[in-house]
Amino acid sequence: MNIAVLSDIHGNHIALERCMEYLEGQKVDAYCFLGDYAGEFPGIEAVLRILHRVRESAPCYIIRGNKEEYQMSGLGDGHPEWDAYPSTMGMIRYAGRHLTPEDLAFFAALPVTDCIRTDGMPDIRICHGSPRKVNEKIYAGKDVNKEIFSEVKERYILCGHTHEVMEVREHGKVVWNPGSVGVPLDGSGKTQCMILHGNSETACWSAEFVALEYDVERVVNEMKENGLYQIAPYWALISESLLRGGIVSHGDVLSRAMALCEQENGECIWPAVPESCWEKAYRELIGDGRTTRL
Ligand SMILES: [Fe+2]
Numbered sequence: 088m089n090i091a092v093l094s095d096i097h098g099n100h101i102a103l104e105r106c107m108e109y110l111e112g113q114k115v116d117a118y119c120f121l122g123d124y125a126g127e128f129p130g131i132e133a134v135l136r137i138l139h140r141v142r143e144s145a146p147c148y149i150i151r152g153n154k155e156e157y158q159m160s161g162l163g164d165g166h167p168e169w170d171a172y173p174s175t176m177g178m179i180r181y182a183g184r185h186l187t188p189e190d191l192a193f194f195a196a197l198p199v200t201d202c203i204r205t206d207g208m209p210d211i212r213i214c215h216g217s218p219r220k221v222n223e224k225i226y227a228g229k230d231v232n233k234e235i236f237s238e239v240k241e242r243y244i245l246c247g248h249t250h251e252v253m254e255v256r257e258h259g260k261v262v263w264n265p266g267s268v269g270v271p272l273d274g275s276g277k278t279q280c281m282i283l284h285g286n287s288e289t290a291c292w293s294a295e296f297v298a299l300e301y302d303v304e305r306v307v308n309e310m311k312e313n314g315l316y317q318i319a320p321y322w323a324l325i326s327e328s329l330l331r332g333g334i335v336s337h338g339d340v341l342s343r344a345m346a347l348c349e350q351e352n353g354e355c356i357w358p359a360v361p362e363s364c365w366e367k368a369y370r371e372l373i374g375d376g377r378t379t380r381l
Contacts, residue, residue, distance in 0.1 A: 097126025122152025177319025
């Protein structure tokens with residue numbers, strides 16, 4: 088029994104197509120998608136088309152990520168005053184414009200956690216962030232892991248959300264994170280997925296992590312063609328930096344931009360993060376080596 092596991096696609100259909108092409112050449116019995124289908128890249132419709140195609144042709148487990156919850160809550164809607172903060176709000180609104188009511192209904196029908204059950208093999212709990220919270224990050228060795236894991240009855244757990252490949256064996260649990268299809272944070276500039284291999288004789292699962300080269304330039308070109316560098320200027324530059332093997336995340340730059348905003352104005356309330364603070368934070372953390380003009 089082999090299960091392909093993919094997480095955090097974030098609208099990068101080109102990376103997803105590369106993973107699917109690879110996985111279709113392997114002996115895969117089922118697919119598992121751990122959430123965050125919409126996000127930083129312009130291929131949201133294509134990603135959803137692939138998702139629907141896969142679930143019609145193979146056993147499939149699909150759960151919801153925090154990006155889907157943003158869209159279901161209408162986070163990008165209304166608030167014309169937020170137009171002044173494109174690097175903060177631009178991609179959330181862009182994703183919202185590229186989703187139909189049917190897409191939102193599809194997200195709403197997805198579970199936030201699920202259990203993979205296969206004959207003769209141990210059950211696997213699947214989640215986006217942690218089993219108890221869609222946006223909680225699981226990292227190896229954290230004190231809170233004991234509490235999180237104690238609430239889960241299954242021995243095996245799959246999670247995503249951190250965009251970092253991980254294998255944790257703690258408190259009697261085995262936890263795997265396949266990294267990210269669309270925007271990994273490990274600096275490889277590759278697309279990542281995982282195949283879980285089930286050994287029916289030992290009743291144990293083992294993980295094979297997969298990292299594949301793919302056409303990153305095509306993704307950058309699609310970002311340009313779809314105006315992402317105008318819609319969400321610094322957010323798009325950070326996405327590009329990560330595609331090219333950078334390790335500074337959107338969250339890192341956002342935190343620094345908010346700290347700078349607080350220094351200047353005494354407070355900073357998301358999403359009111361001035362573009363000038365984004366620019367300073369971007370230059371500080373990623374540098375002036377811009378690869379694309381604003
Ligand atoms: Fe996420």
